[in-house]
Structure formats: structure tokens, C-alpha cells
Amino acid sequence: MEKVRFGIIGLGNQGSLYAKHFFKNGVIENGVMTALCDINPAKIDNMKNALQDDGIAYFENYKDLLDSGLVDAALIEVPHYLHPEMVIECLKRGIHVICEKPAGVYTKQVREMNEAAKKSGALFAMMFNQRTNCLYRKMREIIADGGVGELQRVTWIITDWYRTQKYYDSGSWRATWEGEGGGVLFNQCPHQLDLIQWVVGKLPSSVRGFCEYGKWHDIEVEDEVTAFLKYDNGATGVFITTTGETPGTNRFEVSGTGGKLVCENGELRWYKNKCDSQVYSKTCEQGFSVPGTEVIKVETDGLNRQHEGIINNFANAILGLEPPFVDGTEGINGVELMNAIELSGWKNGKEVSIPVSEREYLRYLNAKRKTSRYKAVSDDTVADTSGTFESKKL
Secondary structure (H helix, E strand, C coil), X not given: CCCEEEEXXXXXXHHHHHHHHHHCCCCCCCEEEEEEECCCHHHHHHHHHHHCCCCCEEECCHHHHHCCCCCCEEEEXXXXXXXXXXXXXXXXXXXEEEECCCCCCCHHHHHHHHHHHHHCCCCEEECCHHHHCHHHHHHHHHHHCCXXXXXXXXXXXXXXXXXXXXXXXXXXXXXXXXXXXXXXXXXXXXXXXXXHHHHHCCXXXXXXXXXXXXXXXXXXXXXXXXXXXXXXXXXXXEEEEECCCCCCCEEEEEEECCXXXXXXXXXXXXXXXXXXXXXXXXXXXXXXXXXXXXXXXXXXXXXXXXHXXXXXXXXHHHCCCCCCCCCHHHHHHHHHXXXXXXXXXXXXXXXXXXXXXHHHHHHHHHHHHHCCCCCCCCCCCCCCCCCCXXXXXX
């Protein structure tokens, strides 16, 4: 195999971005686009007109694409509920697959997907493009090396997701329990909910979530969340997000007995204690003394290849040119966290342990889905999202 043959399943905003801006322009060095699929004929016609490429096959049924023999790998770019089902169908056929975030809506379906991945010889990755960010990679490295000492507090204020009502009205399924399965936690924040455990190195042991549903928009799902996190060593944390606030903030801070890391405004600063704060507390003879801190503007490799980095790495990994960067089975961690926050919100902020009760979560979710209603709007339009993820590069 000289180049990996890719198929894209789902020609909405993200799938169209990959087709028109990545593959058409040769951004994926060892990959070529050979097949596209969408259940909406209008989106297929739009893509044919945009690409003008007779070498691409088009399908309305994704299983027909997978059975065509035209693809070695697939990109799954469909509404959230369908992610696990389609990934499993790829893996059953030995087709390598990258799944768009989130891995799924609830942990039960993601766990089933992960079990299929373990049985398959195909590669499986999540589109965790924010993991390519040099700042987050450096934070993870410093924390793993003990640079902040024992974990004390994790705080992420990520409120620069402002969305208008027009955005929510752009698709019939958008911001509904039946179509999307959740709001800002499931659509905007899967990357942050992945990173908060990937960077720190572990999930919280429990959460309390305070969610506001349709507070700032005419929608069914949450558009504002404040979550309180508890870790097994006694550390605590706060995660705050909304799509109704502007100007917003994006500040990620991890504190420990050895100092703290602050990631904000495209910079990573390390406030490094000259002595571990607990050691200093137990040995210092003065009541108001502090150990002193060195402030370091952390240097990184400067690399942040985002989506194209993930796809290029995936193609290279299939060809045996480099190791895969993202193990798709790790996608369950972010879903575990978003399920715990959402479940706590449904239970008026009651503390919820991680892992969540899959049966209880599904009972609450299915009750929401029974009264959920799609909006009476056209799904034919595709928005140009190129560059919209730039602000999250920090």
C-alpha cells in the first residue's frame, strides 16, 4: 500500500471540512480520499459540485461504502449517537477508523465499541486534535515528571464558546436530547473533558454538576455548566463552561504542592516552588513565611498540527511509518466525565461517583429522549468551519 485510501462518512460541517480543505488540497501526505457517504442526497450533490473529482465514489448507505472495497480507513463524522455503531462496523471489517468526538453519548455504547476494538486487528483513533497542542503536551509532561508535586487543585474556565440562536437553529437534530444527547458538554467541550484527565493523568473520583438547560438559548440541552471535581487523593477542582457568555475565558490551571501550571493566552507558565509546600510547612519556624516561587515561561516545541496532525499520524501508523498518537479506546474517559456531570445535573447537583452507573444514566437519558423534539429546519446547509477551532489552540 503506497497511500491509505480514506472514506468519509457524514458530509456535514466537519466531514466537508476534511474533504474540501484537507484531502482535496493534499494536506494528508500519505492518504487519498476515495469514497464519501451521506444519507442526504443534497449534501452529496453539494460535495460533487465542490470537488469535481470523478475518481471519488459516493454512497448514501455507509455499509455499502465499507463493503465496496474502496477504503482502507474511515472518518466517522455523523451525529453522536451513531459513532459507536459505525466504528464497530468498520472494526468488524478490518477497516481502520478515526471517530469524531465524543466517542459516544453514554459509556455503555462506548464500552461496547472498545471491546470491538480489542478484538479487531484494525487501528482505532479518536479525533482528539487538541492533544497535538504543544502547551497541553508540555503540561502533561511536567505533571507526569512530578513538576507540580502532589495534586491539589484543577481549574478550567472555558467560556469562549459563545453561540447564537442561529447556530442552534442550523440543524434539526442540534441541541436536542434525541439528536445530540447533550449540549455544551457533548458538543463544544469533549476535547477539554478529554484533556483535563489526559493532562492531569487521572479522572476525578466523583463530581457534582450544576447544569442550566436552555438558559441562554431556546434549546433542550445544557448551555451552562459548573462542575465540582473530587480526586482520590483529596484534591479538588472546578470546570466551568457556557455557550452564552462573551467575551469568554480559556484558563487551565493545575496546582500542587510543588507549584502550579497556568495555560492561558497562548502561554504556559510554571510557578515552581523552591520547596514542596507541605515539606516547608512542616519544617519552617515562621508562621507567615512562604517557600518562594520561580516563575518560568515554559518553552515548547511549538508544534500544534490539530486535525491534520491526527489524520497524517493515523495514515503513517497504518503504513508502519510511526506509532499511533491516540488510542481510540481512551475516548471513554471523557464520556465518563461528561456523563457524571450531566447525571449530577439531572439530580440537582447530587454527588456522582466515577465510573457512573450505566443503567441509571440511561434511565434518565431515555426519559429525556422520549419528550425530545427535532426542529423544523432544513439539514441541507453545510457551514464552513475552517478556522473555527483556532481559538482553542491557545
